[in-house]
Each structure stands twice: as C-alpha cells, then as structure tokens.
Amino acid sequence: SRAVGGCAEPCRPQSQECMALLGLDTAQKRGIFAGYVLLWVSSHLLVYSSRRAGAPPYNPASVVLLTEAVKLALALSLYFAYDAGAPTTTGGGCAKLAEHVSLAPELPLKYIMPALLYCGYNNLVYANLAVFDPGTYNVLLQLRLVLTGLLYQALFARRLNRNQWLALVAITLGCVVKEADKLSAGGGKGPLRASLGARMQPPAGPAAKRR
Numbered sequence: 001s002r003a004v005g006g007c008a009e010p011c012r013p014q015s016q017e018c019m020a021l022l023g024l025d026t027a028q029k030r031g032i033f034a035g036y037v038l039l040w041v042s043s044h045l046l047v048y049s050s051r052r053a054g055a056p057p058y059n060p061a062s063v064v065l066l067t068e069a070v071k072l073a074l075a076l077s078l079y080f081a082y083d084a085g086a087p088t089t090t091g092g093g094c095a096k097l098a099e100h101v102s103l104a105p106e107l108p109l110k111y112i113m114p115a116l117l118y119c120g121y122n123n124l125v126y127a128n129l130a131v132f133d134p135g136t137y138n139v140l141l142q143l144r145l146v147l148t149g150l151l152y153q154a155l156f157a158r159r160l161n162r163n164q165w166l167a168l169v170a171i172t173l174g175c176v177v178k179e180a181d182k183l184s185a186g187g188g189k190g191p192l193r194a195s196l197g198a199r200m201q202p203p204a205g206p207a208a209k210r211r
Contacts (some may be wrong), residue, residue: 044134051130060126
C-alpha cells in the first residue's frame, strides 16, 4: 500500500492502471471493448474464409447492403425506443423523426459523404481479404494511421509532436518487417520478385521453339 494525503491506499496492479489510462475503468467498459475486438477479429476471419477457393460464391456488395440495412433498422429502433417519446395527437415516432429532421435539414447531408466512404471501405474489406490473409491485412491496415497523420498535418496546419512521429515511424517499420520475407525470401527471389521476373521474360516465339 501507499500513503496518499496521510491515508493508506492499496496499490493497484499495473494492468488496472493501463485500463484506466485507456478509459476502461469499469467492468462494463472493458466488456464492451473486449466484445468489439472479438467481433472485429471474427468478422475478418469469416470474410477471409468465405473468399477462399471452394467457398460458395456470393456478391460482396449485397452483403454490405444487407449489413447497412440492419444497422439502419437498429438505429431507427433505438430512436423510437429512447428519443421519439410517447405518441402524441400530432403523430407517432415517424412524425417526431420528420420534425427533428426539419429542424436541422443540413445535418443528414453532412453524414452522406462519410457514409459513402464507409460503404466503399466495407466493400474494399472483401476485396482485400480475397488477396491477403487476416494477419497481413490488419498489419498493413495500420498504414492508414500514417496517411491520416500526414493529412492531418497538411490539411489542418497542426504539427505532430515527436512522440507522434516516432509512433508513425514504428508503424511503418512494422509493416515493412511483416512483408520483408516476400521481397527477400529464397536468396533475394521472393514471390513478388519471382512474379516480376517471370513477367519480364520475353515470350517464347517460333524461333525459340525450333531451338
């Protein structure tokens, strides 16, 4: 234990201090965070398995559309349950929703561009997991933090501090190390170089066949 202001306070384990630093100071918050991580990893594993050879074919765009429809249904259900209030003589929850939208008509328009970008991102997840395994995809996905940091500094005229730059460099080095074996495996002739070398070879013409 340690004394704080003359009173003895038991020392908290270091793991609890780290959780509190992340804002996960209650069991409920930690449970929600753990559930989010579990769903994130599971979704990538399921998508990767569904895109492998031998899996039943399907249209990824239809899956994304169905997912967004379910999100819309859940959002409307939560709105009608908590924000719409009790039905009045002027109408029920739908009338309240129309009234709220009319009070701020520009607000839905502000969400259109992020929604379209997010929809495109969800489609790209299926395209990428058809090429990369989940581990490689999630490591390379961290490069978005590097791009976000550079755009943040360029567009908003806000300079990143030294620790932030060190973090971006560490992420970049981690991605390079993860993919280094594909560039240098087998004595400098990894899969990528072998593929490029095969494409650079001239096609075998009739003269080569006669030899």
